[in-house]
Amino acid sequence: MRRFVIVGHKAHSTADFKLDDLAGGAGRLDVLLRCVNSTFFLSHNIRTDAEAYLVLLGPEAPPRTVRFIGSEVRYLNPDERSTGALVRNALLKAGKGLIKSSPGVYVSDQSFHDVLEELAPKGQIVYLRENGIPLGELKVGPDVTFVLSDHKDLTPEEEAELERLTKDVVSLGPISYHADHCITIVNHELDLRP
């Protein structure tokens, strides 16, 4: 399983935003929606061995985590607006515990800490950021979770949380990319491995 956890520091955790204003009123939710696209979409196909976790830390009810499960997901299209609608629908149905809002889409009140605690026992955790080893030098097992931040860096507290769980810090080169582009690059690099 290939998993991507993306932290949205300002992304709204309640459905108080319009689908016309995903970049503004939804707290840069657009960044996370493009990450969902990069996690799953192939030409005329979806990656069934992938999962995306969007950790929403913006107003009004943080934390909320919306997860997309590639092997189950339906009604997922590549455009931002329709994926925004799936997230909005999940937030409308959010409550206690893990709730399925549509096929392959789940919402919970998990924090970044909770998500990492759940995923760490499953396999390797990798922190994607500037100043790590090149991706080509990373050994990857069959179950791997990549952790990324949105347009802001992880906070020192979030970094400390991660560094408690992993020493694998990977960089994609001298240039710093948007989170969704990082996911595309990682997926491609892993696709090329035997």
Added chain:
Amino acid sequence: MRRFVIVGHKAHSTADFKLDDLAGGAGRLDVLLRCVNSTFFLSHNIRTDAEAYLVLLGPEAPPRTVRFIGSEVRYLNPDERSTGALVRNALLKAGKGLIKSSPGVYVSDQSFHDVLEELAPKGQIVYLRENGIPLGELKVGPDVTFVLSDHKDLTPEEEAELERLTKDVVSLGPISYHADHCITIVNHELDLRP
């Protein structure tokens, strides 16, 4: 200069679509808008040495080509909707010849043939598709234009047009990707070259 030409076979060539319906009523214009994002966006920066040419072949007035010039562009944001608004604005202002619709955005009645004829004298043309040489084996000069199709393959006539101008056919591996993901992968690969 790094240039990407993307052919939108159904993408509307007049501004008769709603920004709420870029994937539907605009003829999968969403695909091309994500290609603009992939061409230009870096973390907190824009690639000034890049250009994107969107060749719109859908109704009502094909062909139209909207070009984005990285060194001049303003008001470009990463989300689909705002880039869709720039394209829509360009189509509203389209007429004879090359018209500047906003800073760094131009619209013309150029066809795919016209665009290739204009760009071929400037440097290398590369066709990105399945069944080519690996990108890592491609020698790239300082001026290179990559040609991609949207969610449909190029037509035999478009392929013939391209193959008249270049023998450089490049593939990104065994898996077929969305056009915008291909651009991200190409940009990253070229970024890593000395």
